[in-house]
Amino acid sequence: MKASPELSHHLQAVLVDLIALSLQGNEAHWTVVGPNFRDLHLLLDEITMSARLLADKVAERMRALGAEPDGRSGTVAESTTLAEFPPGLLTTDLVVKTIGDRLRSSTATVRAVHDPVDTEDPTTADLLHEILEALEQFHWLLTAEHPELRPSPV
Secondary structure (H helix, E strand, C coil), X not given: CCCCHHHHHHHHHHHHHXXXXXXXXXXXXXXXXXCCHHHHHHHHHHHHHHHHHHHHHHHHHHHHXXXXXXXXXXXXXXXXXXXXXXXXXXXHHHHHHHHHHHHHXXXXXXXXXXXXXXXXXXXXXXXHHHHHHHHHHHHHHHHCCCHHHCCCCC
């Protein structure tokens, strides 16, 4: 199977958000200060590592389908849906909110492309399910102590 331009575009959108998430998670890991520092610091390591591994799976799936992934820094900066990460040292509460927002943005991207991807290639949609499961679990783990940051029930 060869990916259509639409499928390639959808996977590229997921790829750049995962790359941006890994970069921002790493930045948060380096700059977080305050109560519960160690637990958050370690969770940010897990989020960053997972985002990197998932980005790699997306890029490799794209190559398997004949698409060309573009993870260059300029491409990521220009096309990610994630807001720019704030500069300086950030308190644990602000990091939880900021990375929580980034996880929700990344999840929204995956959900937005899911149905068209599933229509063209159900196998690739399985990868999107894996990504959703990871991002949503990380959001839960990150915000469990902050109920005000949890999305309202559907």
